Amino acid sequence: MSDRDDTGGPPEISSARVGSPAIRVDADDKSTGRAVYVDDLTFPGMLHAALVYPGCAHARLLGVRPDEAIRTPGVRAVLTAQDVPGENQVGVLRSYPDQPLLPHDTVRYSGDAVAIVVADTGALAREAARSVRVDLEELPGVFDAVEAMEPNAPRVHPEREDDDDRGLVGNVFLRERVRKGDVDAGFEEADIIVERTFRTHHQEHAYLEPLGAIAVPGEGSSVTVYGTMQCPYYVQKAVATALGVPLADVRVIQTVTGGGFGGKEDVPSEICACAAVAAAKVGKPVKLVYTREEDFERSSKRHPMTVTYRLGATIDGTFTAADIRIVADAGAYSTLTPIVVFRATAHATGPYEIPNVRTDAYGVYTNRQTTGAFRGFGQPQTIFASESVVDEIACALGIDPIEIRVRNGLAVGKRTATDHLLDESVGLPETLRIARERSGWDEKREAFAGDAGRVRRGIGVGAIYYGVSLGARGLAIDGSGAHVEIEPDGSVRVAIGGTEMGQGLHTVLAQIVSDSLGAPMHAIHIGHVDTSLVPDSGPSVASRTTLMSGNAVLDAVAKLRESMAPVAADVLGVTAEDVEFGPGRVGTRERSVTFAELAAECHARDVATVADGWYKAPVTTFDEDGQGDAYAVYSFATQVAEVEVDTETGAVALVRVTAAHDVGKVLNPVTLEGQVQGGVLQGAGMALYEIMKTEGGRIVTPDFATYILPTSVDVPEIEVAFVEEPYSKGPFGAKGIGETPAMPGAAAIANAVSHATGIRFRELPLTAERVKLALG
Amino acid sequence: MEITLTVNGRERFADVGPTTTLVELLREHLGLTGTKVGCGHGECGACTVILDGEPVNSCLVFAVQCAGREVLTIEGLADAGAASDSDGERHPIQRAFVEVGAVQCGYCTPGMIMSAYALLASNPAPSRSEIERAVSGNLCRCTGYVKIVDAIEKASA
Numbered sequence: 001m002s003d004r005d006d007t008g009g010p011p012e013i014s015s016a017r018v019g020s021p022a023i024r025v026d027a028d029d030k031s032t033g034r035a036v037y038v039d040d041l042t043f044p045g046m047l048h049a050a051l052v053y054p055g056c057a058h059a060r061l062l063g064v065r066p067d068e069a070i071r072t073p074g075v076r077a078v079l080t081a082q083d084v085p086g087e088n089q090v091g092v093l094r095s096y097p098d099q100p101l102l103p104h105d106t107v108r109y110s111g112d113a114v115a116i117v118v119a120d121t122g123a124l125a126r127e128a129a130r131s132v133r134v135d136l137e138e139l140p141g142v143f144d145a146v147e148a149m150e151p152n153a154p155r156v157h158p159e160r161e162d163d164d165d166r167g168l169v170g171n172v173f174l175r176e177r178v179r180k181g182d183v184d185a186g187f188e189e190a191d192i193i194v195e196r197t198f199r200t201h202h203q204e205h206a207y208l209e210p211l212g213a214i215a216v217p218g219e220g221s222s223v224t225v226y227g228t229m230q231c232p233y234y235v236q237k238a239v240a241t242a243l244g245v246p247l248a249d250v251r252v253i254q255t256v257t258g259g260g261f262g263g264k265e266d267v268p269s270e271i272c273a274c275a276a277v278a279a280a281k282v283g284k285p286v287k288l289v290y291t292r293e294e295d296f297e298r299s300s301k302r303h304p305m306t307v308t309y310r311l312g313a314t315i316d317g318t319f320t321a322a323d324i325r326i327v328a329d330a331g332a333y334s335t336l337t338p339i340v341v342f343r344a345t346a347h348a349t350g351p352y353e354i355p356n357v358r359t360d361a362y363g364v365y366t367n368r369q370t371t372g373a374f375r376g377f378g379q380p381q382t383i384f385a386s387e388s389v390v391d392e393i394a395c396a397l398g399i400d401p402i403e404i405r406v407r408n409g410l411a412v413g414k415r416t417a418t419d420h421l422l423d424e425s426v427g428l429p430e431t432l433r434i435a436r437e438r439s440g441w442d443e444k445r446e447a448f449a450g451d452a453g454r455v456r457r458g459i460g461v462g463a464i465y466y467g468v469s470l471g472a473r474g475l476a477i478d479g480s481g482a483h484v485e486i487e488p489d490g491s492v493r494v495a496i497g498g499t500e501m502g503q504g505l506h507t508v509l510a511q512i513v514s515d516s517l518g519a520p521m522h523a524i525h526i527g528h529v530d531t532s533l534v535p536d537s538g539p540s541v542a543s544r545t546t547l548m549s550g551n552a553v554l555d556a557v558a559k560l561r562e563s564m565a566p567v568a569a570d571v572l573g574v575t576a577e578d579v580e581f582g583p584g585r586v587g588t589r590e591r592s593v594t595f596a597e598l599a600a601e602c603h604a605r606d607v608a609t610v611a612d613g614w615y616k617a618p619v620t621t622f623d624e625d626g627q628g629d630a631y632a633v634y635s636f637a638t639q640v641a642e643v644e645v646d647t648e649t650g651a652v653a654l655v656r657v658t659a660a661h662d663v664g665k666v667l668n669p670v671t672l673e674g675q676v677q678g679g680v681l682q683g684a685g686m687a688l689y690e691i692m693k694t695e696g697g698r699i700v701t702p703d704f705a706t707y708i709l710p711t712s713v714d715v716p717e718i719e720v721a722f723v724e725e726p727y728s729k730g731p732f733g734a735k736g737i738g739e740t741p742a743m744p745g746a747a748a749i750a751n752a753v754s755h756a757t758g759i760r761f762r763e764l765p766l767t768a769e770r771v772k773l774a775l776g
Numbered sequence: 777m778e779i780t781l782t783v784n785g786r787e788r789f790a791d792v793g794p795t796t797t798l799v800e801l802l803r804e805h806l807g808l809t810g811t812k813v814g815c816g817h818g819e820c821g822a823c824t825v826i827l828d829g830e831p832v833n834s835c836l837v838f839a840v841q842c843a844g845r846e847v848l849t850i851e852g853l854a855d856a857g858a859a860s861d862s863d864g865e866r867h868p869i870q871r872a873f874v875e876v877g878a879v880q881c882g883y884c885t886p887g888m889i890m891s892a893y894a895l896l897a898s899n900p901a902p903s904r905s906e907i908e909r910a911v912s913g914n915l916c917r918c919t920g921y922v923k924i925v926d927a928i929e930k931a932s933a
Contacts, residue, residue, distance in 0.1 A: 027874040030882025031889060032866070033810015033850035040809035206917050208814045208822055208883040258812075258883030259917050292815040502881025502918050670877040677920035678880065704819035704915060712908045712921040 017583055018515045018732050021670040024507045025526065026256075026500065038212040038228045038255040043285040046214070047076055049278045050125035051113035051294070052132045057367040057697025058141035058154065059107045064115050065133040074120040075128045076282050080104075081114075083281060086244025090273055091335055092234055092266040093475055096173070098157055099333035101242050101273050107136065108156055108332035109367050110698040111297035118278050118286060126291075141367035141697050142171065145329035146306050148364045156332060156365035173330070174338050174363030176345040176473075178417055178626030186321025186356030190312025194392050195323075198309065198385040199763045200746075202692040203302035203685070205374060206709055209258020211299060212289035213272040215239075215279035222249040223276050229268035230260045230499050231539040232529045234476075238269035239276045250276075254528040260501035261682070261742075262373030265541050266336055267299050296702040300372035301692065303340060304329040307348075307385035317399045319354045319408045322417075326361035326382060331370035337363045340371075342473035344378030346622065346630045349417040350386035351428050351465035352408040357417045359626065367697045373541055375682060375742040379466065384764065387462045387747035392760060400445070401751070402436050405463050410636075416465075418622065418630040425735065427662025427725035431638040432463060434721045439640035439658035448755060456645050457655075458756025462744030463638045467631025468736040469544035472622035479616040480537035480548035484513070484556040486609035490596025492519045494526045497537020498549035503738055504671035505545055511667060512550050512731055516557045518581035519595045543635060543736025546667065548615055550731030556613030563608050568598050618729065633727045636662040637740045639680070641748040642716075645756040650772025652753055654684050654716040657745070662723040664735035669722070676720045676741040683745020685710045688765050779843040783808070784852025792839040799823045799834035801842070802849060810850040810886050814915070821914030824887035825849045831894035833913075850886035853893060869893055869931040878927035880918035888914045892928045901932055 029035040052064070066078035081088055081104035091099035103112050114134055119125035140154045147153055148171040155170060162169045187193055213227035225239055232252040240250045252272070257264065271288055279286040290298060310323040326344055330337035345361040376383075394404040409428045415421050436442070441459065448457040470478045483495040494513060500506045506526040514521045527533075537548065561581055569576040572591045585592040593601075602609050621628030642656040657680050666672055689708045693701045701707040726733030746764060754760050759774050778791050783806060790805045802808040802825070811834060814822035818833035825834045826848035848856055853867045869892050872878070879885050888911055895902055895910035902910065907928045908921070916924060 021877075023874060024877065024879060026882065027877075027879040028866075028870075030879045030885050031850075031870045031873045032854070033808075033886050035882050036809070037812070037883065039813065040803075206915075208820060208881065208915060208917055209812070210814070257881065259881040261917070292817070292820075502883075504880065671880075674877050674880060674919055674923055677922045678916075678918045679920075681920035682917070703817060704815055705817065709915055709917065711912045711915065712925065713912045715908070715921050715925075718920065718922060 018511050018667050022507055022511050022521065022668050024504060024671060025510050026506060035256045037209055037258055038214060038226055039289050041214055041226060041255065043214065043216055046285040046287055047118050047120060047282060048122040048125045049275060049286050049288040050117050050122065050129040052115035052117060052129045052134060053113055054107040054110065054134055054136060056136060056138055057110045058139045059136035060139060061103055061105055061107050061114060062135035062137060065135065066115065069117055069128040069132045072128045074124045075117060077118040078132060079116040079278060079281055084242055084277055085280060086242050089241060090238055090270050091333060092269060093334065093338060096334035096338065099335065101270065109369055111369055112332065116274050116278050118282055143366055143368055143694065143697050145304065145327050145364040145366055148366045149327065156367055171365040172362050173334060173365060174341055176341050176361045176626065178345055178357050178359040180417060180419055180627060181356030183321050183323055183356045183358040187312045189314065189320045191315040192393060192396055193310065193312045194389050195308065195310035196389055196762055198307045198388065200305050200381040200384060201764055202304055203374060203690050204296060204692060204707055205261045205263030205299060207259030207261060207263055210290045210292055210295040211268060211271050213268065213275040214285060214287045215275040216285040217279050217283055221245045223279060224251045224253060225272045225276055226253050226255050227268055227272050228257045228264060229254055230264040230501055230541060231266065232499065232531050233536045234266055234269050234539060235272045236531045238273045242273040242277050243280055252531045254499050256528065257499060257501040261375045262377065262541065263299050264501065265373040265539055270298065293702040296699050297369065300335060300370050302374040303371040303378060303381065305381035307382055309385040309389045311389045311393060313393050313397065315397065317394065317397050317404045317407050319352055321356040322349050322354050324348045324359040328361065328363050329366050329368060329371060330363045331366060331368045333370050335370045336372035339473060339475065340373065340378035343471065344382050345626060346418050346467065347379050347465065348382045348386065350383060350390065351410045351463055351636060353410060353414040354417060375679065375739050377542065377739060379464065380686060380743050380746055383462060383464055383743060384747045384750060388750060388760065388762065391751045391754065401461055402432055402441060406432050409463065410465060419627045420629045425633055425664055425725045425727040426636065427723040428463065428465065428636040430723040431636050431660035431662050434723065435461065435638040435640045435658050435660040438719055438721055441640060444642065454647055456647060456756040457642065458645065458752040458754065459640060459642045460748050460751025460755050461638065461640050462747035462751065464740060464743045465634045465636050466543065466740050466743065468547060468633050468635055469542050469617050469631065470538065471631040472620040472628060477536050477538045479614060480552045481534045482549060482552035482556045482613040483534055484553065484560060484611055484613065486560065486599050488600050488603040490519060490599040491523045491525060494524060494553065495530065495533040496526065496549045496553065497529060497534040498545035499529050499540040501540065503675055504668065505549065507671055508546055508667040509549060509553055512553055513557060514583050516554060516581060517560060518583065518586045520584045523595065543738040543740065546734055547730055547736055548617065550734065551615035552613040554613065554731055555615055556611040559611035560609065564598060564602055567602050567605060567607055568593060571601055633735055635735045635737065635740050637744055639744040639748045641745065641752045643749060643752040643756055645753060645771065647775055650768040650775060652688055652766050652771060654688065654749060656717040658719045659741065660721045660723060661737065661740055662725050663737045664727040664730050665724050665733035666722050667732065667734055672722065672737060673720045675737055677718050679741020680718050680745055681710050681715060682742040684749065686764060687746040687749040691765060777840060779840060781842045781844060782846040784849060785855060790839065794840065796839040797835050798837040798839050798842055801839040802834060808849050808851050812883055812886060814883065821891065822884055822887040824890040824914060826890055826894055829897065831891050850889060853889065869928065872927040872931035876923050876927040876930055878919065878923040884914055884916040888916065888924055892931065896932055904929060
């Protein structure tokens with residue numbers, strides 16, 4: 001971030017306090033083309049890599065014959081599994097070592113690249129990669145998780161031994177469960193029981209910047225890796241593992257990152273490790289950037305899930321029991337599936353107090369692209385199921401759908417499905433109230449029901465909760481660091497372990513520093529993550545980064561205030577206890593100095609103006625029966641969707657969305673609103689447009705001409721409202737927002753389409769074809 | 777083959793191959809990396825530049841087709857702003873994107889701004905739906921487009 005003074009051209013960045021609108025600190029660089037993304041970087045002598053693909057989804061790998069490619073002028077090396085100097089494993093969870101960086105005997109999905117070609121240019125490398133001969137013996141594949149559970153299904157990992165005691169048999173490698181109360185007794189009490197099965201599909205992240213990495217060999221066995229990523233510390237470990245070198249030899253520097261949404265959580269480890277292995281081999285910097293088609297093949301997706309949901313309620317709409325079965329398609333490797341399935345299991349009831357719950361979830365291998373983190377992390381799929389059944393029960397009992405959610409919804413003093421007694425920061429009731437009011441729910445619900453013409457209107461609701469940060473089954477470190485250093489001129493350098501991927505982290509952290517330290521916004525310089533500056537701070541995922549990095553920064557600032565306050569007091573002739581650090585100035589109401597003056601004085605007196613901060617998340621629990629305080633705190637949201645369904649064509653138009661989100665505390669209303677608007681459209685994409693089609697496991701919609709994203713002409717009117725139920729341990733009371741905007745949309749839209757048509761849809765997306773077929 | 781063209785008001789020479797695209801010429805030969813590549817097939821709009829006054833996907837235009845023609849990229853946009861409403865360093869559209877909050881990850885931003893520039897050059901006071909149609913070839917996965925359309929509306933006012 002460049003320095004900006006008041007005489008320059010860029011719009012002035014105000015000294016915005018926390019809670020007031022602040023201009024993004026990176027917006028000027030990004031709107032002038034100055035922001036440097038990974039593919040914009042070059043290094044002297046840099047070579048380019050490309051990957052060799054198997055051309056099928058499941059095969060025995062007999063050999064790789066690179067002879068022709070190696071003879072091509074400009075080609076420097078071809079690497080296969082034998083050339084991985086360290087351990088040939090790249091999966092993020094060390095307890096599931098099932099994913100080689102380069103497969104050596106079996107190809108398990110169509111993106112399972114078997115070799116790396118290094119050449120003078122990217123075009124040359126890609127052309128040579130196509131000339132590498134791969135000898136394969138094709139095996140029967142399995143492309144659907146439910147089919148993969150059949151006893152005679154082809155096995156994706158036949159080397160795995162069955163564990164009958166734990167029910168891990170065949171392609172089932174993971175089980176999670178929740179047992180609360182007495183489910184059979186709960187259904188006995190019920191006056192109505194509804195059981196339905198729902199199916200969801202793969203969804204592509206479609207961040208605009210494809211995955212890319214550059215590895216630059218350094219002294220000895222050291223390497224510096226640049227890349228677009230959410231989790232530099234994952235990459236550091238993956239590169240060290242693949243190279244067989246100490247972590248201290250691997251420095252990872254995040255470049256400006258063009259979107260993530262979960263897709264750049266664990267997957268960048270693969271491309272960065274490939275680049276690092278290639279760079280180590282040729283002794284020169286190596287760049288590897290995926291084409292869009294490769295990005296589709298090699299990146300993770302939202303898990304397709306088959307969810308059977310059985311819910312019982314008494315005549316007054318009180319839920320008595322839920323019985324839920326979740327089958328998640330992990331694709332060829334486990335990657336993040338154990339953590340995604342944990343989250344889906346813990347939250348599967350939706351945001352309701354239900355005394356008796358039985359949830360069983362399965363993670364299943366198939367020969368499909370791997371599935372992993374995507375905004376909502378396993379929850380949008382189960383929410384589609386739970387929110388549809390809740391609606392169906394409400395309608396059957398003649399109770400308003402929002403009213404039934406209010407009656408059963410979580411509130412302070414109520415218990416989640418994991419028996420977590422909620423004692424603070426539960427904004428669900430308020431989000432339901434606001435969404436109902438702002439959307440005009442009551443009038444529209446009644447008015448739309450009378451539609452009888454070709455175009456029928458509908459209005460539907462979806463409510464959710466989301467455990468912030470990693471929770472009890474998270475396997476990464478749930479702490480975060482920060483390093484804050486004040487220069488003699490009052491400029492402040494802040495290094496953090498959390499990543500800016502577009503969500504606006506750097507801006508809210510600058511606001512937090514400005515507000516708590518007294519330095520003006522324009523003086524605060526926040527860098528992208530460099531693993532050599534800040535210790536392992538875990539991943540930037542799970543709506544945790546503002547909370548974790550924000551608290552780490554506040555910890556460092558508290559130390560700086562402690563050392564600087566006596567200096568200010570001495571200069572001003574006041575007592576240190578009376579010194580306040582406000583934006584731009586430090587002191588008391590009557591007497592103060594500018595932050596820059598105080599910085600200069602501290603330097604002149606040899607007072608420390610550097611501090612490290614650390615924040616560790618509270619301990620969470622989740623026992624064998626899925627009981628415990630699974631997450632420290634939860635974010636809540638309610639979205640109401642209005643649709644118009646053309647009964648002649650089946651086309652669904654999304655007209656209006658009201659999004660009410662409990663975030664604990666609004667830090668920057670402008671960026672927060674932008675995050676929600678974007679999430680709403682991602683939810684609409686999942687509900688209405690986005691289908692990944694495959695043939696024999698290979699994606700046949702690997703581009704934006706065939707995989708249809710919402711565009712600017714598909715945007716509904718979006719009203720965003722915030723609820724602030726402060727979290728006592730959050731920075732200024734803030735919780736998380738990253739995930740929740742994309743979560744309730746699909747359920748709300750499906751419920752709205754049902755309201756319009758009288759037909760329940762149990763499979764997404766609601767394309768015109770699917771709706772028209774159902775309408776007859 | 778050697779070509780001459782005007783890029784951001786300056787005459788530039790380049791030695792390009794028959795299949796070199798305009799975006800490769802800009803990024804790899806001329807070092808103008810502000811123009812982004814999101815798909816390489818003209819489907820995402822991230823590489824949008826102005827060629828003789830018209831917006832094009834620079835990944836779909838061969839460099840040799842640009843010989844003797846004029847190209848405007850995000851790097852040259854500020855100078856293309858009218859003197860009366862430009863601050864000399866930022867074009868009003870750029871200022872509006874920053875002030876309104878239309879930028880998130882930023883990868884679509886240069887192309888989006890160039891499409892907006894082309895729209896406002898031919899239609900200085902577009903309606904909201906005209907703006908939505910004009911940038912419908914520019915994909916954005918972060919913002920939901922609302923603030924992007926707000927920014928273009930603000931820049932047109």
